[in-house]
Amino acid sequence: MAAGIVNIRRDVEDKFYRYRMPLLTTKIEGKGNGIKTVLPNMTDVARALSRPPTFPTKFFGCELGAQTTFDEKNERYIVNGAHDANRLRELLDVFIDKFVLCKSCKNPETELVIIKQGRTEDIIRDCKACGERTGVDMRHKLTTFILKNPPVKIKKGKNRTGAGDAAAGIGGGSPDNGDEEIDDGAESDDMLTRKIKAEAKELNTDTALAKEDWSADTSADAVKERMKALEGAMNNARLNGDDEGSDDEVNSPYAVLGQWVAENRDPDDPKSFSIAIFKKAEELGIEKKHKSVLVLTQALFTLEIVDEVPKYQALFAKMITSEKHQKAMLGGIERLVGMTYPDLLASVPKILMALYQADVLEEEVIVNWGTHVSKKYTDKETSKMVRKASEPFLKWLAEADDEDSE
Template identity: 50%
Template sequence: MATINIRRDVKDSFYRYQMPKLQSKIEGKGNGIKTVIPNMTDVAKALGRPPLYLTKFFGFELGAQTTIVADMDRYIVNGAHDAAKLQDLLDVFIRRFVLCASCLNPETELSINKKDQTITYDCKACGYRGEIDGRHKLTGVIVKNPPAKKSHKHKKASGHGEEDDAAEDELTRRIRKEAAELPTAETINEEDWAVDTSEEAVRARVQELEGNIENVLSLNDSRGEDDEADARYDEFGQWLELRLPMSDVDIYKKMKEENIHHKSKAIAVLVQRIIRPPFVGQFEKHAALFKKLCNSDKHERAILGGYERLIESTKLQHLDSVSKVLLEIYESDLVSEGTLEKWGAKPSKKYVSRETSKKIQESARPFLNWLAEASDESESEDE
């Protein structure tokens, strides 16, 4: 069976994380046409996720009904979909529901927080603990069908279970600390989804390609730009997510083609799409692109606003790195001193809730204090 790298952007032939290349078989015709994925179980096993998750994900992304007959190992998506299209969508699934945000390795195990119904993961490669973005509709499926817990009986059998746990916890704490300092038999049917998979129908459902993402990306609150439909920016964000990683040059070309390269709303969406946890080193990496796009205080504020929304989307998990990221933004000349000082003067609900804004600014205090002191020293020298 042909295998490929789980991360297809990694070209190393010795990359240790492999999976079977996705296969598809089209059956039926007319309104009864459907795509069967004969090796779904093998692919899912390589990713450490139940086949249910992958099948449902394809259904959501394609706006198509899915059918699973587990006893017969049949995983079906209505409509005709070639293997290449499904493989591209699988890349998105892997980025969102498999890879560790810190080390980008696929050695993650999911768990459900019963209290708030959030989905977290533990990375067995680097020790990082993160949270799955809850905006995609698949998260509802995962919560209702939680992954089976893996047995750890071998630890108890060794007679050193508690010592092993303590040693692992200490190692995990050390790894996290160092990483933070780096710069850089039942048939399951889908709900009553439309099964029209024509190009026109897929385009019409582009809003659902990444779930209810408009709840986070939508900027429809009369914030002073213009009143055109926010779907324009959401569609750009969704288009980008399906094609990452891609070069900043190609991103800029697409924004210019859509005539949104001068829009602050587009910049806020861009930040939320290409800046990845744990965020440190990411703005510097894309500095040339942001400089090309930003030419006003409003654009600079959009960079900060997009970053605020990223922090909020991770349930404030990365507050401890806010000052580092702001310093990076400042030293990369992406946001001016004046804009940063104005931003840090008082909480704002322009992009996030006032409470979240306050917490972010509290975390930014070391940087803001440094910026103020540096400004005072500069003024003294001028005198």
């Protein structure tokens, strides 16, 4: 997990837990009676929680007995007094438990709903994961503030609450398995667009990636034996079937696999490491599962993914046996680029080119993925951002098809 990003449920140690948020940061300003604690990234934290940033900020004030001020236009949120960052993070965990997590399934995919019963009003958490509606403790002082400043309903049928459309946030993917298409022609930031186009200019079919021969023997007997073992193990497996369970579950076999890969990484010998990975997946009984591909994409690749794709080409070529597996890999790329390594955003065209030339991903699957924003693996904003970055490669595919037809 990248520095600065933590699981929304910080008691969950699974690196591949879907729901994530930025680590709350603080900044002390002023002196004497005018000293205050500024929360520079409260907007981003609240967006990940699908709550208005005023809610957790006001919660801090209630718990600390301190005044709070909000400047929503400039995204400036302040708690009077000097407060330790770790203390505020602990209080944020309490806020999440009381006002975000479903009381039944502990999933953060909830929205706050105000229900009027006569002269009284209650606040409940409506969970989009399990369907349960559980109440919050109405004795807490924050409930008075929420009733006076009710959460804004997201338009266009989105099952989120918070400050406008920005409530979608980091790591918030929906619990359902359906893909949702969004017709949104909004342009990305000019600087990002220029950077992406610059990367796209380097795309061509004669790139070194196309010439890389994964199976080439280095003449070392040990390498021959390792490759033979890898091919034998994979050819004997029927890599098909649907997944059971969720990669969000704590201590799930997928989490165990991802953790094992992260702890046993051997960048100097990717071929023998591929054998070990497959055997570990077999041991866990998930060598046929598409979610194994999702987790491996996140666990294996780093900022050097373009150079790493050919090294693990044989492993993925054998494990990816259906369109569902390919979509899982693309979902892993979304999480890797959108959450773990944002600096890779401009390299998305190169990443897709590497996977395409390695015969891991098919053109039709890539095109369909690139034109349909989905909330299955990340929040919609992240999904849209990654697909926007892929446009140069999609354009390259289209132009290549046109040349072929001519």
